[in-house]
């Protein structure tokens with residue numbers, strides 16, 4: 429068996445809210461599981477609605493403020509938000525995976541690590557994006573270092589793990605329920621209150637991430653002070669239109685549907701493009717562009733690279749309205 433593969437058993441599964449399902453996963457043989465660090469995720473194998481097999485990644489949650497809590501864990505805890513618009517990965521986790529079922533996963537990997545060094549840690553979570561930040565909060569508590577968590581969601585009943593976070597953080601937990609406050613989290617106010625020298629970690633939906641990044645840039649914050657992970661898969665935005673791509677090396681032409689990414693279109697047509705994060709963060713899926721205007725939506729390319737317009741992250745970016753892209757593949 430691939431040493432990177434884990435055979436897990438669903439020890440427990442429950443839904444604290446109709447859109448959230450939480451799973452406790454153990455090794456099939458009962459042995460200790462591989463270690464993970466705060467911010468890490470687990471890639472699990474899912475079966476989509478069209479019966480194809482795919483992978484989804486979910487952050488590993490730890491609430492124990494103890495240094496060795498995740499060195500040889502007896503179980504993994506993950507939480508999955510049901511995405512109505514998705515391709516079926518979260519529906520599989522919600523509707524088909526039950527306690528007692530087996531689940532294939534890969535060893536945990538961390539693309540969203542905490543950093544060492546002076547200064548405190550401010551965490552900003554949107555919805556189920558709280559999962560990696562919960563582990564970060566526990567880690568900082570274990571280290572005896574200052575940490576604050578701003579946790580925003582539509583309403584308290586739709587916000588996972590509030591009791592656990594309250595117990596872990598006490599006054600350092602700041603809950604913002606839109607339904608109670610009559611609107612979304614005031615990001616400017618949160619940023620204004622961050623002490624100079626503290627680092628910021630953000631995980632949530634794209635509008636929240638975009639707002640935080642725009643406002644930290646406008647305030648002139650150093651790039652390495654702001655760390656983020658986009659929670660949900662990249663989505664296609666309202667009003668997106670189909671467009672055509674041409675593969676210059678083969679002359680093939682495909683239409684990317686309004687609800688499809690270029691990456692998905694390439695895969696559906698038998699191509700095998702490199703990709704990893706599938707949400708515009710890692711840079712792996714970059715493809716040279718020979719012609720056509722790009723609607724850049726990634727978090728990888730610099731402003732200068734975006735303006736130059738000769739490379740695209742195909743997992744998330746699209747053609748500008750009315751444009752057609754010629755890709756150098």
Ligand code: FES
Nearest residue numbers: 704706711713743
């Ligand atoms: S796959 Fe990571 S940026 Fe596209």
